[in-house]
Structure formats: structure tokens, C-alpha cells
Amino acid sequence: MEPDKKILLKVRNLKQWFPVNSLLLEKKKYVKAVNDVSFDLYEGETLGIAGESGCGKSTLIRSCLRLLKPTDGSIEFDGQEIANKKLRALRPIRKDMQIIFQDPYASLDGRWKVGRLLEEPMIINKICSSKKERKEKVNELLEAVSISQEYINRFPHEFSGGQRQRIAIASALATDPKLIVCDEPVSALDVSVRAQVLNLLRDLQVSRKLTYIFVSHDMSVIEYICDRVAIMYLGKIVEIGSRKAIFEESAHPYTKALLSAVPKVSGEKNAERIILEGDIPSPVDPPSGCVFRTRCKYATEKCACEEPKMCDLGDGHMAACHLIGKA
Amino acid sequence: MEEKILSIKDLNLWFDGDYSSPQILKNINFDVYKGETLGIAGESGCGKSVTSLSVLRLLKTPPARIKGEIEFNGQNLLDLPMKEMQGIRGNKIAMIFQEPMTSLNPLFKVGYQLEEVFRLHQGLDKEEAKKKAIEMLDAVRIPLPEQRAKEYPFQLSGGMRQRVMIAMALSCRPELLIADEPTTALDVTIQAQVLDLMKKLQKEFGTAIMFITHDLGVIREVCDRVVIMYCGEIVETAKVEELFKNPSHPYTHGLLSTLPHSGSRERLETIPGMVPPAGKFPSGCVFAPRCKHACDKCIKNKPELYDIGNGHSVRCFLFEDKEVN
Amino acid sequence: MEKISTAKKIRVFIKHNGRIIIGGTLVFLMIMMAFFAPLLTKYDPNGTDIYSRFEGPSQEHFLGTDGSGTDLWSQIVYGARASLLIAFIAQIFTMAIGATLGLVCGFFPKVDKVVMRILEAINSLPTILLIFVLGMVFGSSYFNLILTLVIAGLFGPTRYVRAQVLSLRQKEFVEREVAMGAGTLRIMWMHVLPQCSSYLLVTLGSGLSSKIMSLASMSFLGVGLPSGVPNWGTLISSGQSVLMMYPYLVFYPMLALAITIFGFSMLGDGLRDLFDPTTN
Numbered sequence: 001m002e003p004d005k006k007i008l009l010k011v012r013n014l015k016q017w018f019p020v021n022s023l024l025l026e027k028k029k030y031v032k033a034v035n036d037v038s039f040d041l042y043e044g045e046t047l048g049i050a051g052e053s054g055c056g057k058s059t060l061i062r063s064c065l066r067l068l069k070p071t072d073g074s075i076e077f078d079g080q081e082i083a084n085k086k087l088r089a090l091r092p093i094r095k096d097m098q099i100i101f102q103d104p105y106a107s108l109d110g111r112w113k114v115g116r117l118l119e120e121p122m123i124i125n126k127i128c129s130s131k132k133e134r135k136e137k138v139n140e141l142l143e144a145v146s147i148s149q150e151y152i153n154r155f156p157h158e159f160s161g162g163q164r165q166r167i168a169i170a171s172a173l174a175t176d177p178k179l180i181v182c183d184e185p186v187s188a189l190d191v192s193v194r195a196q197v198l199n200l201l202r203d204l205q206v207s208r209k210l211t212y213i214f215v216s217h218d219m220s221v222i223e224y225i226c227d228r229v230a231i232m233y234l235g236k237i238v239e240i241g242s243r244k245a246i247f248e249e250s251a252h253p254y255t256k257a258l259l260s261a262v263p264k265v266s267g268e269k270n271a272e273r274i275i276l277e278g279d280i281p282s283p284v285d286p287p288s289g290c291v292f293r294t295r296c297k298y299a300t301e302k303c304a305c306e307e308p309k310m311c312d313l314g315d316g317h318m319a320a321c322h323l324i325g326k327a
Numbered sequence: 328m329e330e331k332i333l334s335i336k337d338l339n340l341w342f343d344g345d346y347s348s349p350q351i352l353k354n355i356n357f358d359v360y361k362g363e364t365l366g367i368a369g370e371s372g373c374g375k376s377v378t379s380l381s382v383l384r385l386l387k388t389p390p391a392r393i394k395g396e397i398e399f400n401g402q403n404l405l406d407l408p409m410k411e412m413q414g415i416r417g418n419k420i421a422m423i424f425q426e427p428m429t430s431l432n433p434l435f436k437v438g439y440q441l442e443e444v445f446r447l448h449q450g451l452d453k454e455e456a457k458k459k460a461i462e463m464l465d466a467v468r469i470p471l472p473e474q475r476a477k478e479y480p481f482q483l484s485g486g487m488r489q490r491v492m493i494a495m496a497l498s499c500r501p502e503l504l505i506a507d508e509p510t511t512a513l514d515v516t517i518q519a520q521v522l523d524l525m526k527k528l529q530k531e532f533g534t535a536i537m538f539i540t541h542d543l544g545v546i547r548e549v550c551d552r553v554v555i556m557y558c559g560e561i562v563e564t565a566k567v568e569e570l571f572k573n574p575s576h577p578y579t580h581g582l583l584s585t586l587p588h589s590g591s592r593e594r595l596e597t598i599p600g601m602v603p604p605a606g607k608f609p610s611g612c613v614f615a616p617r618c619k620h621a622c623d624k625c626i627k628n629k630p631e632l633y634d635i636g637n638g639h640s641v642r643c644f645l646f647e648d649k650e651v652n
Numbered sequence: 653m654e655k656i657s658t659a660k661k662i663r664v665f666i667k668h669n670g671r672i673i674i675g676g677t678l679v680f681l682m683i684m685m686a687f688f689a690p691l692l693t694k695y696d697p698n699g700t701d702i703y704s705r706f707e708g709p710s711q712e713h714f715l716g717t718d719g720s721g722t723d724l725w726s727q728i729v730y731g732a733r734a735s736l737l738i739a740f741i742a743q744i745f746t747m748a749i750g751a752t753l754g755l756v757c758g759f760f761p762k763v764d765k766v767v768m769r770i771l772e773a774i775n776s777l778p779t780i781l782l783i784f785v786l787g788m789v790f791g792s793s794y795f796n797l798i799l800t801l802v803i804a805g806l807f808g809p810t811r812y813v814r815a816q817v818l819s820l821r822q823k824e825f826v827e828r829e830v831a832m833g834a835g836t837l838r839i840m841w842m843h844v845l846p847q848c849s850s851y852l853l854v855t856l857g858s859g860l861s862s863k864i865m866s867l868a869s870m871s872f873l874g875v876g877l878p879s880g881v882p883n884w885g886t887l888i889s890s891g892q893s894v895l896m897m898y899p900y901l902v903f904y905p906m907l908a909l910a911i912t913i914f915g916f917s918m919l920g921d922g923l924r925d926l927f928d929p930t931t932n
Contacts, residue, residue, distance in 0.1 A: 052514035065831055076613035094833035101409045107824040112848055122831045129498035175832070190370040190602055191541060202594075217514065224587030224595070248590070261519035263544030265571065266588045275523055276516045278470075279484040345664040 006078075008179060008211050009041035013084075014073035016056075016063045020284055022209070031283050035235035036073075038310075039163065041179070046205065046212040048226030050245075054280055056235040057215050059201060060090050061181045064213070065097055066090050078178065090209065094129040095125040098172035102184035104164035108156040114153040114167055118142070121174040141170040144207075145200060154225060162193035166200065181213045192322070198225060219262045231255045234291040235283055237310075241317030251319040254292045290322065297325055331398075332502050332535055333359040333382070340374075340381060340559075342605070348392070349606030351377050352559045355395070356632075359503065364529065364536040366550030366567070368543055370602055374544035374559040375539045379505045382537075384412055399503070402560060418448050421496035425508040425544055427488035431480040436475025437491050438464075444498045463494040466531075468524055486517035493525065496534055505537045510545065522549055552638070553577050556644065558603060558613035561632065565639035575641045578614045612644070620645060668900060672922030675857070678915025682908075691755050693930050695723035697730035697882040706898055715904050719894065724901065730882040730906050735912070738794065738877075739863035742801035746859060747852050750809025754848075755840050757810065758817025775807040787875030797870070801863055809855065825906065835871070850927035857920025861913040867907055884909045899924035 014037045015028035033056045041047050049057045065071045066082055075083040082093060094102070101107040108117055112256075117258040118138045121127075128134045139149050145166040156164055165185060172180055182201065201224065204210060216222050222229055223243060230240040231254065239252040250256050258276040276295045281287055290308050293299040308320045340352035352374045359365050367375045367461055380386050382397055397404045399420065404412065416422075424430050432440060440461035445451045451459065455477075467490040489509060496504055499500040506525070510650035525551060538550055542552060544590060546553050546567065553570050555563040555578070563576040574580045582599040599633040603609065609616055615625040625644055632640040634647040666673065685692065695713075701721035709716045715724040753771075757764040774782065783804050790796035820826050820843070829839055870876035871885025881884075884905045891901030 003609070049378040053514060060829075067827055067830055079534040088835075091833040091835070094831060097831070099828060101824040101828065101833045107828050109825045109843055110878060113465070120829075124829075124832050124834045124838070162601055171828075191543075191582055192370060192585055192598040193601055195597045198597055199597060201408060220587045220589060223589060225591060263518075263522075263542065264589060265543045265547060265583055267584050273519060273523075275519050279486055279517070280514075345667075346660070 005045075006043040007040050007044045008072075008078060009213075010075045012038045012076075014038070014075065015071040016059050016068060017071045029284055032235050032286060033203070033283060034063060037232075037235070037237050037241060039230055039237060039240060041211060041213065043178075044205075044209060044213055045227040046214055046225055047217050048222040048229040049213060049215045050217065050222050050229060051232035052217060052258075052280060054234075055102070055232040056283070057232050058183060060232070061099070061183060061213060061215055065094075065099060065181060067099075074212075086195065095127070095175035096177050096181045097123070097181065098175065098177040099181045100168050100172050103188050104161060104168050105156075105188075107317070108164060108169055108171075109155050112179045113153050113155055114142075114147075117156070117167065117169050117254040118174055121171060127175060141173055141180070144173065144204065145170045151316060160193070161189050165189060165197050167260060169197075169200065169204070173204070176208070177210070179211045179213070181215070182280060183215045184217070185214075186203075187216065187218065194221075201225065219259060220264075231258065234280065234286050236291055236320070238292065238321070239319040240314065241313070241319075243283055245313070245315065245317040249317070251313060251324050252292075252316070252321050253296050253298055253323070290320070329360040329363070331358045332361050332400055333537070334396075334398040335378075335382070336396040336398065338381065338393070338397065340377060340386075341392045341394055342392075343390045347606055348561060350608070351391075352381075353608075355561060357554050357561065357564065359535050359537055361502070362533050363530070363551045364538055364549055366546040367537065367539045367556060368541065368546050368553060368554040370541055372441075372558075372602055372605060373556040375556050378505055378556075379422070379507055379537060379539055382505065383416055383420060385422075386408075389426070394631070409476060417444070417496075417583055418499045418503070419501055420503045420505065421499065422505040422507065423489070423492045423496050423499040423509050425511050427485070427492040428480060430492060431488060433480050436477055437483065441476070441491070441495055441498065444495055448499050451617070459498070463498050465493045466497075467474055467491070468558070469494075476637070478571055481482060483515075485513055489513060490524065493528070497528060497534065500532055501534060503535045503537065505539070507539045508541070509538075511540065511542070518545070519581055525549065543586070543600035555582075558608040559605075560613055560642065562614065562642045564632075566637070567636055569639050573639070575639065575646065576614070576643050577618045577620055577645075581617075614643075658843050659850045665796060669922060669926065671918045672926065675915050675918030675922055678911055678918055681904075682732055682915060683736065684910050685729055687921070689726075689729045689733055691728035694728040697722065697726045698880060699723075706894075709900070716898075716900055718891065718898075718901055719913045722791070722906060724887075726883070727887055728905055731887060731905070732908065734881050734883040734910075735864050735867055735909075738797060738801075739860050739867055742798045742805070742863050742867075743856060743859045744834055745798065745802045746805040746863075747809050747855065749846065750806050751813045751848060751852060753806070753810045754813025755817060755844065757814045758821070758844075759836055759840065764814070765790055768812070771807045771810055774803065779804055779866065783870055784873055784875060787870050787873075792875060792878050796876075797867070800870070802865055802876050804866065805863065808859075809852065812851055812855075813848050816851070817844050820844050820847055854920055854924040854927060857916045857923060859916075859920075861916035861920070864909065864912055870931065 003076050016034035017032050020029045026284060030147050037060060049060065062068045064075055070083050073083060074081060077093065078096065080093065093286065115138055118141055122134050122137065128137050138152065140147050147163060147166055156167065159167065166277055170256055188196050189197060205212060214222065214225055226243055228240065228242050229246040230237045231246065231252065232238065233254050239246065239250065239255045246255060249260065250259060257276045260274045278295050281294055287294050288304040289305050293303040303321050308322045310318045310320050311324045312318050335357050337354055338355040339350065341348045341350050355378060367378065369375045380402065381393055393405060409488055431437065438460050441463055442456040445456040445459045461472045464475055469475050469487060469490055472495055483491065511519050513521060522545065531605055540546060550567050553567050554567060555576065557578050561586065563579050574583050584596040584600060587595060598617050609626050612630050614624040615621040618625065630642050630644045631649060631651045632642045633646040634640050635646050635649050678799050699722060703721065704717050705719055705721045707713055707717045713723050713725065717723055753767055757767050783800055785798040786803060790800055826839060826843055829843060867876060868885035868888065871883050872889040877883050887905040888902055891905065895902050
């Protein structure tokens with residue numbers, strides 16, 4: 001990354017803990033869904049957040065968008081500190097950051113027609129005051145996601161999954177946001193329409209100068225669409241770097257295992273597949289020291305008592321592992 | 328020649344509704360050989376799950392209406408009385424599902440549920456069944472099997488539960504295991520564990536597996552042969568290496584090229600349009616409306632499965648000069 | 653696409669909506685009866701005729717007369733008016749107030765704690781006891797009667813709407829609405845309330861039948877409608893003293909009550925099946 005690139009979102013030491021119901025007299029426990037996460041998002045890039053279920057990736061983006069109130073830490077969006085802002089004060093900022101969810105069935109209110117769904121964000125944010133202007137904008141949005149304008153009076157359930165996801169994308173674009181967070185946007189779609197949506201997202205990024213945070217558990221999708229990638233495990237970012245750094249020169253043992261676990265449809269079959277032992281530990285009681293040590297075959301005593309710091313490997317490639325410091 | 332254990336012949340299936348009876352499966356023909364893994368791949372709505380459910384006769388009839396033959400060891404399962412069918416289910420043919428939580432009873436300990444299988448199907452007494460149950464848990468590589476046997480399903484992780492399901496399915500040493508998207512709900516690292524386990528167990532137990540999934544990567548990982556389905560028809564069938572080296576049906580070809588390939592960021596190819604809903608399957612070649620090679624003939628007539636050699640057949644007029652399979 | 657004949661469509665509709673048809677017909681008949689009461693009988697429901705006391709069903713008096721010589725049929729027909737109207741008004745208020753409370757409770761946890769505890773306390777009393785006590789305290793005027801019925805029925809809709817709010821707040825389309833910058837009021841009004849509307853419509857049926865029942869019980873116990881207003885509860889209550897000699901005086905009003913409640917319940921169940929996608 002060139003150093004003079006503008007930072008759009010700056011997250012520092014973000015913590016998002018949820019209290020767990022504990023027995024009387026027991027020490028209060030927390031699910032540490034996001035635990036001390038820091039990263040920068042540059043304008044115009046796509047940052048991928050990858051990890052397995054329960055790693056905290058969905059929670060992380062919800063905190064960044066302030067759909068949750070962070071326990072601790074700072075979030076700076078476009079130069080404004082938003083971590084502690086009141087909900088009412090956040091409203092004017094929200095139009096610059098939109099979200100697309102995994103399930104286009106659940107993320108569109110099924111009682112509303114497409115035209116109305118697309119007008120809604122404009123009404124809320126008082127963009128395009130006259131009805132005529134709004135209609136024009138709706139048509140323009142539908143064209144941008146290649147959905148015919150004839151469909152404006154249809155209900156979401158009359159569309160296929162892929163079309164519905166396009167409508168969700170159009171509605172996210174309605175306020176001309178700077179940042180769009182995509183939470184597993186193609187995971188619920190049929191394989192043959194996934195590519196259509198991925199291509200659309202890429203085209204829109206160029207034509208509308210968007211910045212994306214792209215959350216997915218699918219490493220091949222991440223590799224296709226992202227410029228930089230962060231790998232999360234148990235509420236922490238264990239490795240972050242450019243796409244090339246992560247996919248070709250990955251340093252953290254977890255990243256390596258994750259990449260080798262992905263079944264490939266082309267190229268060589270993974271000859272030596274790293275199979276991790278055991279399951280992801282509970283985020284209520286994460287292991288001491290390095291969170292990955294319980295499944296890591298290189299784990300030493302040091303890993304159990306000391307938490308590894310993020311180690312700079314150059315060019316913004318960073319990983320949190322004791323092994324790297326040594327080498 | 329290897330021994331066929333399951334042979335599906337001209338399987339047709341309709342769902343009778345109020346206004347129409349859409350045909351869900353059309354002339355499905357395939358065999359499963361002893362000890363092999365046959366993959367059935369396709370997108371949602373292509374009929375892959377319905378095929379597996381009809382093998383075990385788990386579909387409600389009506390509304391489902393089945394025609395054809397499902398021969399298991401020379402016996403047509405569709406003619407069997409329900410009572411005998413129940414003897415085959417679980418014993419000779421076992422099944423595992425995508426979501427193990429719904430197939431385990433949440434009120435009983437996993438050990439007990441496993442014991443029950445031994446007591447019901449093999450008539451073992453309590454002590455013996457318990458010993459066998461723990462052996463099985465050990466066989467599916469569950470650490471500390473004695474302790475795990477005393478836990479309830481909700482105390483186990485998704486991967487563990489799927490292992491328990493596999494243990495239950497294999498406990499009667501079935502000849503055929505039907506796995507319906509067994510790893511779709513799991514994380515990749517856990518999926519890798521479970522797939523690895525299934526491959527090892529298959530060698531140990533000699534079970535044939537019918538592996539149903541939408542994930543072509545998984546198919547390549549575990550299967551010997553593969554059947555590609557689209558809109559209730561088989562469009563292509565081949566050995567796995569052959570299929571990935573030489574995908575011949577435009578649909579298979581399209582599917583493979585729409586997937587992002589590692590190391591490449593070139594714009595993805597797309598298949599235009601979408602999968603038609605049940606009841607609106609095209610009457611000619613089912614893929615014709617989305618196919619870039621389609622001509623008049625494809626829209627009007629239905630192609631046969633043409634044999635292009637090496638056990639590879641394709642339902643596409645591009646291979647019309649080849650022999651009909 | 654093959655053409656579907658109208659006859660087939662009707663057959664399928666009857667197959668799936670039998671309960672709506674039966675319930676709807678009964679309810680419709682009852683409403684018509686209440687509405688056109690003066691056309692269905694020539695007798696005054698409060699008029700007395702000492703020369704024709706305790707007469708059995710005859711040409712003159714379709715269902716016979718009671719101890720004051722009042723025509724039973726006319727009392728039942730006019731009785732439908734008071735029963736249906738009050739039950740309807742009370743049900744509308746119950747749903748409106750219940751839905752509002754539910755919305756507020758769902759969005760504001762602090763209010764939730766107080767309101768739900770009070771409603772739970774009220775709900776823990778047996779309904780019949782509750783309405784009896786409330787009826788005694790408030791006295792019998794139309795307003796107080798409706799107030800009693802509303803308080804007694806508030807728990808159900810409040811709890812349902814509150815539960816809906818809590819589950820809808822987790823839904824992605826609501827989350828997206830927040831992300832768009834919408835305020836709480838807008839989300840309540842535009843998204844949550846419409847989602848509850850089918851439930852509210854469905855409970856109109858079952859709620860009405862329970863309100864009619866409660867009203868009859870209250871009148872039976874003497875804390876219901878002011879005297880002189882014909883209604884089924886009072887009819888049953890006054891007939892009950894001569895039950896052994898003139899059973900028809902209790903039987904016909906009970907029949908009218910039963911048919912109405914059955915009709916509303918059937919309609920409610922049918923509508924629930926129609927609107928609830930999980931049962932299809």
C-alpha cells in the first residue's frame with residue numbers, strides 16, 4: 001500500500017464483549033467475540049475478512065458499522081470518531097456506510113415492492129426530495145445492477161436469489177455510500193449465479209469508487225475479490241496483509257491450515273493437506289497466550305504464557321505468532 | 328467387472344400438487360459399485376437430494392409419485408413392503424444429513440443413542456452394546472470416547488456431532504452410505520477433518536458412498552465417479568479426474584469456469600439467467616435457454632446421454648455423433 | 653401453461669379453507685341477525701305479557717316465552733346486538749392497546765420490566781375471577797364493561813407483539829434499516845407493526861369469541877350489562893332458575909352463544925392457517 005493513501009476506516013483495539021448469564025456468586029463471564037482488533041481500511045480498496053464460524057467476523061463488522069455498541073476501543077470513520085457516538089448522532093453518518101447481508105430473503109422486507117424498497121433509504125436520509133427525482137434515481141439504481149425497470153412493482157419473493165441480492169445491492173447504493181460492508185454476500189447463492197454477483201460488485205467498485213469490507217468463509221471468493229485480507233481466529237486478527245502475501249507467503253500456521261483445507265476445483269490437488277486437530281475453543285474461555293495454540297502443532301510453552309504481538313513482515317503484512325519473531 | 332450394489336433404472340418422480348404435477352426427476356439411470364464413492368453434484372433444485380431420499384423411500388407418497396426401479400443387490404426396493412424396507416434402512420443402507428443436530432435426539436446422551444442402534448439392529452445386550460458404542464466413537468476419531476458418550480448432543484460441536492452421525496450410520500456396517508451434504512454446515516478446517524475421516528473409514532469398512540453435494544471442490548476431493556444433475560436430469564457422468572480435466576457438457580463447463588480459481592483474478596465467466604423452478608423445466612435440452620451453443624434443435628428436442636468413451640457420457644447434441652449410452 | 657378451470661379452483665379453495673367458509677358463514681349469519689333484529693321479530697325484547705308466561709314453542713312464539721311472557725326469540729335476536737357490539741369494541745381496544753404496549757416493551761427494556769410484571773400479575777388470576785372482581789369494582793356501565801374486558805385480555809396481544817419485536821430486531825432487514833439511519837419509531841411503524849398485522853387479524857376471531865364468552869359470564873354473574881339490555885348471559889342466568897321445568901329457556905340462548913363462539917373460533921383458526929406460511 002502506498003503510504004499516502006487515505007484511510008477511510010481506522011479501528012484501534014476494538015473490543016466487543018457480550019455478557020453471559022452466569023450463576024449467582026460466579027465471576028461475571030463474557031463472550032469475547034471481538035477482542036483487541038486493530039486495522040486500517042484504505043479508500044477504494046477491498047479488505048477481506050476471513051475465518052471460520054465463531055471467529056467474530058460478523059460481530060466485528062457490526063461494531064464497525066455501530067450496529068452494536070463496542071465495549072472498548074476506537075473506530076474512526078472518515079475522520080470522525082464513532083465508537084462512542086449516541087445513536088441519534090450516528091444517523092447522518094450512516095448513509096456513508098451500508099451493508100449487504102448473506103441472505104437476500106431475510107434482508108428485504110417481503111411486504112414492500114422493489115420500487116418502495118429502493119426509495120426507503122432516500123426517504124430516511126432525505127436524499128432526492130421530490131417523488132420524481134426518487135423515481136429517476138430508482139431507475140438508475142436498477143440499471144446499475146442490471147434489473148429491468150419493469151420489475152419495479154414486484155415483491156421480493158417473485159425474484160430468484162441472485163436477483164434479490166442485486167436488489168439488496170441497489171438499495172445499499174441508494175445513498176451513494178463510501179463504504180459497503182458485504183457479509184457473505186454470495187454464500188447463499190447458487191454456484192452458477194455467484195459469479196454474476198461477484199462481477200457486479202467488482203464493476204460497481206470501479207464505476208462508483210466504492211470501498212468494500214468483504215466478509216466470507218470461502219477463501220476462493222476472498223482471493224478473487226480482495227486487495228488485502230485479514231484472517232480472524234477466536235476474536236483476533238491473526239494475520240493481515242495483501243492478497244499475495246496471504247495466499248502465497250502466508251506466515252501464520254492457522255492461515256496455512258485454512259488455505260490447505262479448501263477443496264480446489266482446478267490445479268494440483270492439495271498433496272500435503274494440513275488437517276487441524278480438534279475444534280475451535282469456546283470464546284468464553286479462550287486459551288491463554290496465543291489463541292491458536294490448542295490446535296497448533298508448533299505450539300511451545302512460550303505460546304501458552306505469552307500472547308504473541310503483531311509482527312511486521314514488511315509491506316503491511318503482519319502476523320501474530322511467536323515463530324515468526326524467531327525466524 | 329466390479330459388483331453393482333445399487334442400480335437406479337429409469338427413475339421418474341412427480342410431485343402432485345393442487346393445480347399441476349411438476350416432474351422433479353426424469354429418467355435417472357446410474358449404478359453404484361461396491362466400495363466406490365459416487366458423487367452427485369448440482370445446484371439447489373436439481374433433484375439430487377430427492378434422488379437420495381427416494382432410494383431410502385423416505386418421500387411421502389403422495390404427494391410424490393415414483394416410477395422406475397431402484398435395485399439394491401438385485402432387489403427392487405420400490406416393490407418391497409414397508410416392513411422389509413425398514414429392515415434395510417440403517418442396516419444395509421444408512422444415511423447422514425447436512426444438519427446432524429436435527430437427526431440426533433436432543434434428550435438422550437449420544438452414547439445411549441448409539442447403543443440403541445446395536446440393541447435394535449443386532450440384538451446385543453446392554454453391556455455389549457455399550458462397549459460397541461464406545462468402539463465406534465473411537466473409530467470416528469472422537470477423543471476420550473468414554474466421556475463423550477455421556478454427553479448430550481448440544482454439548483458437542485458441529486464437527487463432533489457429524490462424527491457421531493457417521494458412527495451411527497456405520498455401526499451396522501452398511502453396504503451403502505448416503506451422505507447428503509454432510510459437510511456443508513461445517514467450517515473448512517472441520518470439513519477437511521470429516522472428509523479425511525470418511526475416506527479412511529471407507530477403506531476400513533468397504534462401504535460404498537453416495538455423496539451428494541453442491542460443492543465441486545469436495546467432489547474432486549472424495550469421489551471416484553461423479554454424476555452432474557441439472558433440472559431433474561443427469562447431464563453428465565464421468566470419472567472424477569476425467570470430468571475435471573475434460574468437462575464436456577456446457578453446464579459443467581460453465582459451472583467450473585464460474586468458480587474463482589486460485590492465483591487468478593481474471594474476470595469470472597458467468598452463466599446467464601438462472602435455474603428454472605420445478606415445473607418450469609424446459610422441454611428440450613434443459614440447459615438450452617442458458618447455453619451459448621444452443622440452436623433450434625436443442626430447444627425442440629431432448630438429447631440422449633452420448634458415450635464419449637472412458638466411462639464419460641454427456642447429454643448434449645454437440646456429441647451427437649457418438650453412441651447413445 | 654394449462655388452463656385451470658374455475659370449478660377446480662373452487663374445489664381446491666374449499667379443500668384448504670373449509671374452516672374459513674364454515675366459520676365465516678356462521679359469523680356472517682350472526683352479524684346479519686343482530687343487524688336486522690327488528691325485521692326478524694315483531695316482539696319487544698323487554699315487553700311483558702302475563703297471559704302467555706312459560707309458553708313452549710308455538711306458531712305465535714317461535715321459541716316460546718319466559719316467566720314474564722317475553723318472547724325468547726326476540727330476546728336472542730336483540731341479545732346478539734349487545735353481545736357482538738361490546739365484544740367487538742372491546743377486542744379492537746385490546747388489540748390496539750396491546751400492540752402499542754408490546755411495541756414499547758420490545759424496544760425499551762426499562763418500560764418492559766415494569767409493564768410485563770404488571771400484566772403477568774393480572775394474567776396469573778383466573779380470568780373469570782378477574783372479570784368478576786373488576787366488574788364489581790367498576791360497576792356496570794358500557795364503558796366500564798369494555799374497560800374490564802380490555803384489561804382482562806391485554807396480556808395475550810402485548811406478549812405476542814413484544815416477542816415479535818424482540819425477534820424482528822434480530823432480523824437482517826431491520827438491522828439494515830438501522831444501518832440506513834432509520835429511527836426507532838420508523839422501524840416500529842413501517843416494519844414491525846405490519847409483520848404483526850396478520851397475527852392481530854387472526855386473533856380478532858378467537859379474541860372475539862372469548863370476549864363474547866366473558867361478557868355472557870359477567871352478565872350471568874350479575875356484573876355485566878345494565879338491566880334492561882337484552883343479552884345472552886342474562887338470559888341464561890334467569891333461565892337457569894327454572895331449568896328443570898323449562899330447559900328450552902337455557903338451551904336456545906346457550907345454542908346461540910355456542911354457535912357464535914364456534915363460528916369465530918373456526919374463522920380465527922382458518923385465517924391463521926391462511927396467513928401462517930409454516931402450516932402451508
